[in-house]
Amino acid sequence: MAHKTINIKLKVWRQKDAKSKGAFETYELKNISVDSSFLEMLDVLNEKLVSENKEPIAYDHDCREGICGMCSLFINGRAHGPDDLITTCQLHMRKFSDGETIVIEPWRVGSFPVIKDLMVDRTAYEKIMQAGGFVSVSTGGVPDANAIPIPKEDADEAMDAAACIGCGACVATCKNSSAMLFVAAKVSQLALLPQGKVEASRRAKNMIAKMDELGFGNCSNTGACEMECPKGISLAHIARLNREFLTANIKS
Amino acid sequence: MTKLDSKVPKGKLKDKWSNYKAHQNLVNPANKRKIDVIVVGTGLAGGAAAASLAEMGFKVKAFCYQDSPRRAHSIAAQGGINAAKNYPNDGDTIYRLFYDTIKGGDYRSREANVYRLAEVSNAIIDQAVAQGVPFAREYSGYLDNRSFGGALVSRTFYARGQTGQQLLLGAYSALSRQIGLGNVEMHNRTELMDIVIVDGKARGIVTRNLITGEIKSHFGHAVVLATGGYGNVFYLSxxxxxxxxxxxxxxxKRGAFFANPAFVQIHPTCIPRHGEFQSKLTLMSESLRNDGRIWVPKKKEDAEAIRAGKMRPEDIPDEDRDFYLERRYPAFGNLVPRDVASRAAKERTDNGFGIEKNESGEGVYLDFKYAIERLGKDVIEARYGNLFQMYEKITDENPYETPMRIYPTIHYTMGGLWVDYELQSTIPGLFVTGEANFSDHGANRLGASALMQGLADGYFVLPYTIQNYLAYEITNPRKNPAELEEFKKAEEGVKSQINRLMSVKGNKSADYYHRELGKILWDKVGMARNEKGLKEAIEEIKALRKEFWENLHIPGNTNTVNPELEKANRVADFLELGELMAYDALSRNESCGGHFREEYATEEGEAMRRDDEYMYVAAWEYKGDDKEPELHKEPLEYEEIEVKTRNYKTA
Structure with a gap:
């Protein structure tokens, strides 16, 4: 069966390395199957560039099934492109029309510097997690998994928050480059569960302090992050984070 | 004459692990600080091991090629993790989990390792809950379970369709804590390039920084490889x-034996391929087979009409649908193990009943109509909502209204480096965990057992067994690799390999060779194999490898981000590994689990094992680039289990 195809024009951000100045370059592609994914379209472009002895476009990607959080493209002004609740790798070409110009940029966030072309450095997220994104439990010596019943509603809500893939779309979308949704997702998940509740306030305080130190902005409650989150993480978790943070400040 | 010593402890099967732990050597806290352990890979097996070893007091250096340990591919496991908790009171025991795993693996795994796996399975669930892993729960607040293939009990714990993600984030949180405390030195975006052997022992690794291209040596008193499987050798997986x-x-190539390389798992439920530029295939979780029914049209003309786009699956009445798994395997039905389900799909498709609208016709239906009628759409949405959404995003079809189209594809490799009971390879000091080793799944892995094995190895097995080795290392001081000749030589070797790749200056990309290799392997070393095809595959791979080294093209340079160089490095290895797989498949003149030799099938098309000659682990030794590898055999002895022909037709 013949697949439907489209012709497109791409404006792609090219930047040699962190220190160099970048610029857009324009490419044209013909006969792209609408059933191919956005990244497969970029593969076709890269294969073409390699055959012309030009450097292919560097971009982060790995699992290509929407869960690893590696892919991180800003497409036509939206994190992960023109569809809801997906990562870049889940975006398909059927979302674009024949003859369309597609603009591709990296995340534009001071705390996530560009490494090359469309790749950014998200080490700042690692540091926030290391500051408190865990339950301080070591391997072994824990009670039976069913020793503490957890209300289904709490477990479900914790799971909603835990679905975060750490891609950075929320920060890239926020006009203040705030990492509040990312931090809130982890703080909220663990605060909802009895195992994590014990150190919930301390966790909130440490993670927020690290977030501030790394230059992420403040939250001004516009809700843009929630709109672009590929996993639909709710703004309500930020409210829970604020509660834990407040408790921590009162206690100290 | 075999050189293999599996080091299985003496005593009764159920006492072996306790006895081992009671008598093994340990390292005291003051000495642990002086010991460096290198862990390569940060998925479930590596992340859990790195965190646990650091908690114990060892100094750990961990490495991953991704930008964060949280992105290792364990994250993509959907369905769940097995454990013998027997919370549903349906008769599960450690023995039953052990038995199902051995049987599921078609009696080609080591009894003592598998028993230990079943034994520690329950502790994994306890550990994950303590870390804040939000497993699915009942309204009572207690943990929920579901069923997976190859079992008659519900022993699978799950976190929606993202169990791998949640378990990995649990291990990652433990690892992050240790990084923050300074006990783990984490190297992201760093790839292993070689393993360094000093005086016969693994003493470290050479890596390449994927951002700067820097080649660097790292010293360790032991090296743990937790680098996952090699399924990508098929390109599409x-x-x-x-x-x-x-x-x-x-x-x-440094001397570790490679066990059962031909044992690869083909997962029955993946979204079929759509075109030439397809880069990967997406799995639809095995958990879907709890409620979905697999079928193809009974009448060939219906299948033809569907392929031609003249008919829709909804137009076919129930009596004209062939629920072939339920027909062939009444006891297990849609929940037969993966190898059985995959072969059955191939059988129907080969006979002209496939439904995919392309030349191959390779596809069958997974239908939720019946479950929706029985349980309501809401229940199905609660169970599988995210998977249905994922399916719709990729195919633009709504699985609540029309059946999913699925077909088998490469998913997991049971084969891997040979390890003994202590998870140590044939190189002293080189340990291998998770999918990277061969140990627990025999010729076929059961669903929801990969997460179990990765975490068992990482949390509860390796951190003990490695100490039995490290106890003898406490008198060896930490070394600076720059002062050791072996490291210098290894670094030079790595640099010259990279230069060799860069200087081919041909005109085809690494992806081109990877795709070609994948085609050879899928056609001749895939779901069905035969002597003629395997011999051809070996010759074709040799020829392709030769062409690769004559005509490869890598643009850019070596001291910056260069994805083409990264790919070329990996493809160069796959081009050798693929050949070893074909050798192994050729030498095993029987069918077992995922290894199906067409010459060895029953009249009904079921796998025919030949226990008299092939009840062994095939461990291959590298003898040089131009030489044939040497086969060593580890005989498999079953003391507790009566070896039978696998039967999923009757309980």
């Missing part, structure tokens, strides 16, 4: 794009 076999392959 459910693996991540970066998943590769290079670490295990370098180890093999």
């Amino acid at each position: 459910t693996n991540a794009m970066g998943s590769n076999g290079s670490a295990v392959w370098k180890a093999y």
Whole structure:
């Protein structure tokens, strides 16, 4: 069966390395199957560039099934492109029309510097997690998994928050480059569960302090992050984070 | 004459692990600080091991090629993790989990390792809950379970369709804590290039920084490889794009034996391929087979009409649908193990009943109509909502209204580096965990057992067994690799390999060779194999490898981000590994689990094992680039289990 195809024009951000100045370059592609994914379209472009002895476009990607959080493209002004609740790798070409110009940029966030072309450095997220994104439990010596019943509603809500893939779309979308949704997702998940509740306030305080130190902005409650989150993480978790943070400040 | 010593402890099967732990050597706290352990890979097996070893007091250096340990491909496991908790009171026991795993693996795994796996399974669930892993729960607040293939009990714990993600984030949180405390030195975006042997022992690794291109040596008193499987050798698989076999392959070339390389798992439920530029295949979780029914049209003309786009599956009445798994395997039905389900799909498709609208016709239906009628759409949405959404995003079809189209594809590799009971390879000081080793799944892995094995190895097995080795290392002081000749030599070797790749200056990309290799392997070393095809595959791979080294093209340079160089490095290894797989498949003149030799099938088309001659682990030794590898056999002895022909037709 013949697949439907489209012709497109791409404006792609090219930047040699962190220190160099970048610029857009324009490419044209013909006969792209609408059933191919956005990244497969970029593969076709890269294969073409390699055959012309030009450097292919560097971009982060790995699992290509929407869960690893590696892919991180800003497409036509939206994190992960023109569809809801997906990562870049889940975006398909059927979302674009024949003859369309597609603009591709990296995340534009001071705390996530560009490494090359469309790749950014998200080490700042690692540091926030290391500051408190865990339950301080070591391997072994824990009670039976069913020793503490957890209300289904709490477990479900914790799971909603835990679905975060750490891609950075929320920060890239926020006009203040705030990492509040990312931090809130982890703080909220663990605060909802009895195992994590014990150190919930301390966790909130440490993670927020690290977030501030790394230059992420403040939250001004516009809700843009929630709109672009590929996993639909709710703004309500930020409210829970604020509660834990407040408790921590009162206690100290 | 075999050189293999599996080091299985003496005593009764159920006492072996307790006895081992009671008598093994340990390292005291003051000495642990002086010991460096290198862990390569940060998925479930590596992340859990790195965190646990650091908690114990060892100094750990961990490495991953991704930008964060949280992105290892364990994250993509959907369905769940097995444990013998027997919370549903349906008769599960440690013995039953052990038995199902041995049987599921078609009696080609080591009894003592599998028993230990079942034994520690329950502790994994306890540990994950303590870390804040939000497993699915009942309204009572207690943990929920579901069923997976190859079992008659519900022993699978799950976190929606994202169990791998949640378990990995649990291990990652433990690892992050240790990084923050300074006990783990984490190297992101760093790839292993070689393993360094000093005086016969693994003493460290050479890596390449994927951002700067820097080649660097790292010293360790022991090296742990937790680098996952080599399924990407087929190009198209459910693996991540970066998943590769290079670490295990370098180890093999340094003297570690490679066990059962031909044992690969083909997962029955993946979204069929759509076109030439397809880069990977997406799995639809095995959990879907709890409620979905698999079928193809009974009448060939219906299948033809569907392929031609003249008919829709909804137009076919129930009586004209062939629920072939329920027909052939009444006891297990749609929940037969993966190898059985995959072969059955191939059988129907080969006979002209496939439904996919392309030349191959390779596809069958997974239908939720019946479950929706029985349980309501809401229940199905609660169970599988995210998977249905994922399916719709990829195919633009709504699985609540029309059946899913699925077909088998490469998913997991049971084969891997040979390890003994202590998870130590044939190189002293080189340990291998998770999918990278061969140990627990025999010729076929059961669903929801990969997460179990990765975490069992990482949390509860390796952190003990490695000490039995490290106890003898406490008198060896930490060394500066720059002062050791072996490291210098290894670094030079790595640099010259990179230069060799860069200087081919041909005109085809690494992806081109990877795709070609994948085609050879899928056609001749895939779901069905035969002597003629395997011999052809060996010759074709040799020819392709030769062409690769004459005509490869890598643009850019070596001291910056260069994805083409990364791919070329990995493909160069796959081009050798693929050949070893064909050798192994050729030498095993029987069918077992995922290894199906067409010459060895029953009249009904079921796998025919030949226990009299092939009840062994095939461990291959590298003998040089131009020489044939040497086969060593570890005989498999079953003391507790009566070896039978696998039967999923009757309980």
